[in-house]
Amino acid sequence: MSTTLFYLAIGIGLWLMGLHGLLATRQSIILVLAINIMSSGTFMVMVALATHSDPVDPVLQALVVTGLVVAVSATALALRLAASRRRRTEDDAT
Amino acid sequence: MPDAEWLFDGTLGILLLVLAGAALHARSLYAAVVMFIALGLMLALTWARLGAPDLALAEAAIGAGVTGALLFSTLYKAGMDRHKRATPNRIALLLPGLAFLLLLTAAWPLPEMHSPLPDQVMAHLKDSGVSHPVTAVLLNFRAWDTLLEVSVVLIALLGVRQLYPSHGEVPTPWPLMLAWGRLLAPLTVIVGGYLLWRGTDAPGGAFQAGTVLAAGGVALRLIGVLPPLGWHQWPVRLLVLAGVLVFVAVAALTAWLGQGWLHYPTGSSKVLILLIELMATASIATTLTLLVVGEKRELRP
Numbered sequence: 001m002s003t004t005l006f007y008l009a010i011g012i013g014l015w016l017m018g019l020h021g022l023l024a025t026r027q028s029i030i031l032v033l034a035i036n037i038m039s040s041g042t043f044m045v046m047v048a049l050a051t052h053s054d055p056v057d058p059v060l061q062a063l064v065v066t067g068l069v070v071a072v073s074a075t076a077l078a079l080r081l082a083a084s085r086r087r088r089t090e091d092d093a094t
Numbered sequence: 095m096p097d098a099e100w101l102f103d104g105t106l107g108i109l110l111l112v113l114a115g116a117a118l119h120a121r122s123l124y125a126a127v128v129m130f131i132a133l134g135l136m137l138a139l140t141w142a143r144l145g146a147p148d149l150a151l152a153e154a155a156i157g158a159g160v161t162g163a164l165l166f167s168t169l170y171k172a173g174m175d176r177h178k179r180a181t182p183n184r185i186a187l188l189l190p191g192l193a194f195l196l197l198l199t200a201a202w203p204l205p206e207m208h209s210p211l212p213d214q215v216m217a218h219l220k221d222s223g224v225s226h227p228v229t230a231v232l233l234n235f236r237a238w239d240t241l242l243e244v245s246v247v248l249i250a251l252l253g254v255r256q257l258y259p260s261h262g263e264v265p266t267p268w269p270l271m272l273a274w275g276r277l278l279a280p281l282t283v284i285v286g287g288y289l290l291w292r293g294t295d296a297p298g299g300a301f302q303a304g305t306v307l308a309a310g311g312v313a314l315r316l317i318g319v320l321p322p323l324g325w326h327q328w329p330v331r332l333l334v335l336a337g338v339l340v341f342v343a344v345a346a347l348t349a350w351l352g353q354g355w356l357h358y359p360t361g362s363s364k365v366l367i368l369l370i371e372l373m374a375t376a377s378i379a380t381t382l383t384l385l386v387v388g389e390k391r392e393l394r395p
Contacts, residue, residue, distance in 0.1 A: 040114075
């Protein structure tokens with residue numbers, strides 16, 4: 001088994017771990033973590049494939065850089081949504 | 095006796111999966127966030143191992159740094175610390191195993207395929223104005239993607255502003271933070287500037303540099319050196335919009351006067367790429383700082 005295949009397997013494992021977290025919990029912060037873990041798994045598959053080709057595939061790597069920045073923006077929005085939903089339910093309760 | 099490389103790969107792989115599991119199943123949210131940050135650092139190490147230094151830099155700064163700060167600030171502001179534990183059952187363990195095998199058989203033949211793209215990038219690298227292939231792809235060959243990405247960051251900030259505004263007040267800093275903050279902030283400017291400048295011919299670039307600068311901004315805000323920042327201040331607004339505006343202006347000018355949308359004229363590509371990168375760095379640094387430390391309360395719900 002080559003390095004590429006090993007990291008492909010780890011990437012798939014991370015993705016599934018994230019999916020499991022997404023289905024197993026209802027705590028909003030953990031859901032955000034789970035989605036981030038899923039995206040890390042996807043990135044790992046892409047980077048492992050980029051490393052495999054010779055020369056190293058710069059297009060795949062650039063796509064992952066783009067993906068990282070988009071992921072952090074989405075995380076920021078999701079976390080604020082989670083926090084504001086919680087505050088709204090508290091406001092309704094009082 | 096396995097050789098050292100396999101030992102390293104195996105340890106890294108197991109650590110990644112264990113940390114991911116620990117982040118999802120930690121008893122307290124605080125522990126979950128700490129595990130997630132550790133996972134981000136291990137991922138950065140993995141990217142470096144897989145020969146992607148650009149990604150390692152970006153992951154260390156963005157994935158582990160900014161995401162961790164965002165998670166902690168959400169925990170602090172919302173004060174959530176309850177975590178319902180899931181009850182595992184047997185089918186829940188069987189299904190992932192099946193899914194893993196299915197996905198692995200799908201991914202197995204992927205490394206056999208060869209994409210013509212790397213050779214094309216290498217063939218046109220000298221026309222792109224920069225000598226680092228990843229930067230060339232990001233800001234020349236696939237500049238459209240990067241333009242949309244800068245827009246996504248802007249849209250995320252606008253979306254966050256529509257929701258409940260954050261407190262804007264920051265916790266009282268502890269003495270070590272006060273002492274180190276002033277020392278770290280100038281260092282982030284040096285490191286950020288270096289990453290930006292080196293990005294043309296070595297790993298680095300606008301996103302990594304912007305994130306490092308944002309870290310400096312957040313540190314300064316937390317020790318109270320920077321006043322509360324907000325959308326109502328025109329310099330902040332200008333900095334946030336600068337990246338998208340300059341990028342769109344360059345794109346429109348090349349479309350009207352040149353050969354096409356984001357098709358830089360030969361000779362001036364390096365200048366244009368540096369201009370776009372500089373503005374994008376400023377925008378990303380300001381936007382991420384705003385996203386993490388929040389704004390002064392200006393709208394009342």
